[in-house]
Amino acid sequence: xPSDQPRDEDLVIQAQAGDEAAFTELVHRHEHRVYTLALRMxxxxxxxxxxxxxxxxxxxxGLPNFRREATFATWLYRIAYNATLMRLRKPLPGASLDxxxxxxxxxMPRELTDWSHDPAAALLNQExxxxxxxxxxxxxxxxxxxFLLRDVDGLSTEEAAAVLNIxxxxxxxxxxxxxxxxxxKLSNYFGAPRVIEKEVP
Amino acid sequence: MDHLxxxxxEIKDKLSAYLDGELESALCAEIEQHLRGCDDCRxxxxxxxxxxxxxxxxxxxxxxxxxxxxxxxxxxxQQLKTQGKPAE
Numbered sequence: 001x002p003s004d005q006p007r008d009e010d011l012v013i014q015a016q017a018g019d020e021a022a023f024t025e026l027v028h029r030h031e032h033r034v035y036t037l038a039l040r041m042x043x044x045x046x047x048x049x050x051x052x053x054x055x056x057x058x059x060x061x062g063l064p065n066f067r068r069e070a071t072f073a074t075w076l077y078r079i080a081y082n083a084t085l086m087r088l089r090k091p092l093p094g095a096s097l098d099x100x101x102x103x104x105x106x107x108m109p110r111e112l113t114d115w116s117h118d119p120a121a122a123l124l125n126q127e128x129x130x131x132x133x134x135x136x137x138x139x140x141x142x143x144x145x146x147f148l149l150r151d152v153d154g155l156s157t158e159e160a161a162a163v164l165n166i167x168x169x170x171x172x173x174x175x176x177x178x179x180x181x182x183x184x185k186l187s188n189y190f191g192a193p194r195v196i197e198k199e200v201p
Numbered sequence: 202m203d204h205l206x207x208x209x210x211e212i213k214d215k216l217s218a219y220l221d222g223e224l225e226s227a228l229c230a231e232i233e234q235h236l237r238g239c240d241d242c243r244x245x246x247x248x249x250x251x252x253x254x255x256x257x258x259x260x261x262x263x264x265x266x267x268x269x270x271x272x273x274x275x276x277x278x279q280q281l282k283t284q285g286k287p288a289e
Contacts, residue, residue: 020280024273031272036262049268053275060279115248132259151256157221176217183245183252190251 008072016063023063027056030073033153034080040148041084043137051083058083070162077155077163081145088141115190128189135185139178146171147178208235209242220250 006014006022008029014022034055038048058079066075136144149160150171161171212232218224219232236243264272 023276023280027272027276031264031269032261035264035268039262045265045268049271052264052268053272056272056276057279060276061283115251129259132255136256147256151253152259153261154257172218172223176214179217179249179252180213182256183249186252186255187248190248 009068012063012066012068012072016066023060026059026072030076031056034076037077037080037148037153038084040133040136040152041141041144042087043133047087051080051087054083055080071159073155074159074162077149077153077159078165081149081163085141115187131186131189135182135189138185139181143174143178143181146174147182150175151179209239212236212242213245216246216249220246220253 006025008026011022011026015026031052035048035052038051038055039045042048042051055076059076062079066072070078136147139147145164146160149155149163150157155163157171157175158168160175161168164171166174212235215224215228215232219229224232236246
């Protein structure tokens with residue numbers, strides 16, 4: 001970040017002292033990442049907007065008690081994550097995967113499919129984006145949240161673990177499972193005819 | 202038909218850490234040696250890497266202008282409420 005930009009920590013101190021412009025700047029800095037998390041967790045723009053508003057209202061109300069033990073971003077994403085969780089309580093398609101993936105330590109793909117082309121070239125393709133969104137949506141919440149925070153929002157594993165209130169080791173395990181599950185899903189989309197049958201123990 | 206070996210399984214469990222650069226160099230060398238001789242694991246690491254790259258490059262959503270406007274409005278109202286001022 002350029003040196004002429006105040007750090008989040010400085011803005012928080014100013015906002016806690018009643019500087020509304022400082023809080024507005026914090027909103028500007030973080031609203032897109034919060035919205036991205038909410039939209040990809042919830043897959044519904046209206047629900048994502050509700051979660052976005054609730055997150056920043058809670059942050060505004062909670063700011064006087066924020067003791068800066070965590071970074072502002074970690075604290076804010078924890079609020080955002082809880083706001084999305086509240087809206088995720090209704091069962092989602094694929095939710096039953098949760099137990100399977102959480103409990104099966106040696107879950108192996110039934111197929112190992114090579115990808116026929118470099119998917120990066122297709123990234124701007126709307127159909128590809130929809131396939132990627134759909135793949136994320138099939139993940140159980142515990143895997144979806146760590147994946148979105150770590151690989152989409154770009155938090156470090158440590159930060160994502162702090163947001164989710166889980167150990168770093170648990171975060172790594174979940175992240176790996178999420179990535180493997182997404183790899184399998186996307187293989188249906190990008191996969192070449194070459195399929196190697198795998199034996200599941 | 203290929204079958205997963207115990208080594209394949211062990212390596213598969215470590216692939217995220219390998220791709221994230223979290224493993225010690227000796228372990229990386231061990232994995233790379235295995236990859237040189239195992240097509241299945243090479244496909245796995247390549248497609249897993251592509252999966253991660255795809256989503257990292259996917260980018261963030263931008264808050265639509267109308268959503269941003271409504272957010273600003275509710276926060277202004279909330280600030281007024283907190284300060285005990287009547288909303289305009």
